[in-house]
Amino acid sequence: MKAAFYTLGCKVNQYETEYMSELLKNAGFEIVSPSDDADYYIVNSCTVTATADQKTRQNIRKFKRKHPNAAVVLTGCMPQAFPDEASALSEADIVMSNKNDGDILTLINEYSLKKSRIISIDEHKMGDKFTDCSITDFNDRIRAFVKIEDGCDRFCSYCIIPKSRGRVRSKNPDDLKKEVEGLASHSVKEIVLVGINLSAYGKGEDFNIVDAVKICANTDGIKRVRLGSLEPDHITDEIISELSKIEKFCPQFHLSLQSGCDKTLKNMNRHYTSAEYKALCDKLRNSFTDTSITTDVMVGFHEESDEDFIESLDFVKSIKFEKVHVFPYSERQGTAASKRGDSVPKQVKEKRAGIMIDETEKIRKEYHKTLLGKDVEVLFENEVENGVYQGYTKNYIPVRIKSDKNLVGELMTVKIKDYCDEFCITE
Numbered sequence: 001m002k003a004a005f006y007t008l009g010c011k012v013n014q015y016e017t018e019y020m021s022e023l024l025k026n027a028g029f030e031i032v033s034p035s036d037d038a039d040y041y042i043v044n045s046c047t048v049t050a051t052a053d054q055k056t057r058q059n060i061r062k063f064k065r066k067h068p069n070a071a072v073v074l075t076g077c078m079p080q081a082f083p084d085e086a087s088a089l090s091e092a093d094i095v096m097s098n099k100n101d102g103d104i105l106t107l108i109n110e111y112s113l114k115k116s117r118i119i120s121i122d123e124h125k126m127g128d129k130f131t132d133c134s135i136t137d138f139n140d141r142i143r144a145f146v147k148i149e150d151g152c153d154r155f156c157s158y159c160i161i162p163k164s165r166g167r168v169r170s171k172n173p174d175d176l177k178k179e180v181e182g183l184a185s186h187s188v189k190e191i192v193l194v195g196i197n198l199s200a201y202g203k204g205e206d207f208n209i210v211d212a213v214k215i216c217a218n219t220d221g222i223k224r225v226r227l228g229s230l231e232p233d234h235i236t237d238e239i240i241s242e243l244s245k246i247e248k249f250c251p252q253f254h255l256s257l258q259s260g261c262d263k264t265l266k267n268m269n270r271h272y273t274s275a276e277y278k279a280l281c282d283k284l285r286n287s288f289t290d291t292s293i294t295t296d297v298m299v300g301f302h303e304e305s306d307e308d309f310i311e312s313l314d315f316v317k318s319i320k321f322e323k324v325h326v327f328p329y330s331e332r333q334g335t336a337a338s339k340r341g342d343s344v345p346k347q348v349k350e351k352r353a354g355i356m357i358d359e360t361e362k363i364r365k366e367y368h369k370t371l372l373g374k375d376v377e378v379l380f381e382n383e384v385e386n387g388v389y390q391g392y393t394k395n396y397i398p399v400r401i402k403s404d405k406n407l408v409g410e411l412m413t414v415k416i417k418d419y420c421d422e423f424c425i426t427e
Contacts, residue, residue: 001028001029001030001039001040002030002031002032002037002038002039003021003024003029003030003031003032003039003042004031004032004033004034004036004038004040004042005017005021005031005034005042005044006034006041006042006044006059006063008043008044008045008046008052008055008056008059009044009045009046009048009052009076009077010046010196010229011145011192011228011229012145012147012194013044013046013076013077014145015135015146015147015194016076016098016101016133016147017042018135018137018145019101019102019133019134020044020101020104021139022135022136022137023102023104023105024104024105024108027105034063037067037070038067038070039070039071040070040071040072040073041063041067041070041071041072041073042073042075042104043056043059043060043063043072043073043074043075043076043092044076045075045076045077045078045079045086046076046077047076047077047078047081047082047160047164047332048077048159048161048332049327049330049332050330050331050332051330053078053082053085056074056076057089060074060089060091060092061089061091063091064091064092065091071093071094071108071112072091072092072094073092073093073096073104073107074086074089074092074094075095075096075097075098075100075104076098077098077160077161077165078164079095079096079097079098080097080098080099080121080124080163080164080165081160081163081164081334082333082334083121087119087121093111093117093118094108094111094117094118094120095117095118095119095120095121096118096120096121097120097121097122097123098164098165099122099124099128099131099166100120100121100122101131101133102131102133103120124151124165124166125166126167128151128166128167128169129169130149130150130169130170130171130172131150132175133147134175134178134179134182135179135182135183136179136182136183136186137183137188138188141382142187142188142189142379142381142408142409143188143189143190143191143379143381144183144191144192145192145194146176146183146192146216147171147194148170148171148176148195148201148212149168149170149194149195149196149198149200150166150168150195150196151165151166151167151168151169151196151197152165152167152168152196152197153167153168153200153203154197154231154269154271155269156258156268156269156270157267157268157269157335157336158298158301158329158331158332158335158336158337159332159335160332160333160334160335163334165196168197168200168203168204170200170201170202170203170205170207173207173211173212173215176212176215176216177215177219180215180216180219180222181219184219184220184221184222185221187409189221189224189411190222190223190225190226190250191216191222191224191225191226192226192227192228193209193212193213193216193225193227193228194229195228197231197234198228198229198230198231199230199231199234199235200231200234208239209227209239210239210242210243213225213227213243213246214246217246217247222248224248224249224250224379224394225246225248225249225250226249226250226396227250227252227253228254229254229256230253230254230255230256231255231256232255232256232257232272232276232277233271233272233276235253235255235280235284240287241287243288244288250394250395250396251284251288251289251290251291251292251394251395252291252292252294252394252395253284253291253292253293253294254293254296255277255281255293255294255295256295256296257295257296257297257316258270258296258297258298258301259297259298259301259304259308259312260274260277260297260311260313260314260316260319261274261304261309261312261315262274262311264301264304264308264312267301267303267337268298268337269336274315277319278315278318281293281319290393290394290395291395292395293321294321294322294323294324294325294396295316295319295321295323295324295325296325296327297316297324297325297326297327297360298328299312299326299327299328299329299349299352299353299356300329300344300348300349300352300353301337301344302329302341302342302343302344303340303343303344304344312356313355313356313359316356316359316360317359320363320367321360321363321364322364322367322395322396323360324356324364326356326357326360328346328349328350328352328353329342329344329349361421364421365419368397368419368420369419371397371416371419372416372417372418372419373415373416374415375413375414375415376393376399376413376414376415376416377393377394377412377413378391378392378393378399378401378411378412378413378414378426379391379392379409379411380401380407380408380409380410380412381408381409382408383406383408384400387402387403387404388400388401388402389401389402389403389407390423391407391410391412397423397424398422398423399414399416399424399425399426400423400424400425400426401425401426402427414426
């Protein structure tokens, strides 16, 4: 039997795809590319935006159209958040929620016997525990995502995630230790800890994100530990102080901003002000050497005026982020914001997104320029073209080098000689 995965969305989804893939491989399945012929096509969906839902529907229908004799499986966040809409996708032979990822083999076996459609969507409930899941490899890569947290309790007004992911719950530290040791034994060199609300790891428990980083850093074979996206108001002075003492910790912080306008932040039900956000950025840059701060910025949220947008733009420019992911607001059914309507026209959102992208890309290029002549430590990850290898600095700057030697997995100190829009170059 052959199975192919098509994954949309965040690093957590990518981890869960690897988890399901290992379950099938251990049962004798061959995992192939979604462009190949397979018996099962599994679409791991994202539902953060309406565009993500559209991509899910398109791919479900594409796989069924191209491979009418194969079974199509829909899982991920869309069925969890919108079970009726997901169930209505008749091209999906199995519809299951992200809460049921561990049941994928059971459901496939059931379908293969009965050849009748299966809908298996288990609603998230208060008091749910972290679902047991672990991986031993990450598609032969040297950098692996490891999910240690799921769910979110924040209820930002625009966000469907609490519905699609449930409440905060955390992986047991002993389970994390065992998983990371297994990954290290399979040549993984860098661990990226990920979660839906990662900085809430350990909420209600006697451990926190620092404990998770220490577990990874103390594992033989692991050279670096990195954090996924973080909520800024959960990063305390104590956490900053403890992380700064861990040599293997990478000082790259993706701090979700969403807007630099205080009025918009309040409308979004974000839990900080722009001044508090800036203060955190200053602390991080003062506490770590070569700190890199990246972020997400939404434009065109409900009732965002031209003046609000300019305030947000000016704030973003003042922080001088190393990279910014810019996206227009997309109304999500079932959120608090959806009850207010979508007051900003699409063309205005697109114009604002273009302006924000242009301005933040200028800052990124200026940052790359400051790296010229600097010695940086790079962990090389893959061969991007014949004889050209790419890796990342500790603060997640991509660097490329030509070499006759296979550099995958090598940790090297190199001097930055040049740069372009997407990466720096060394010799």
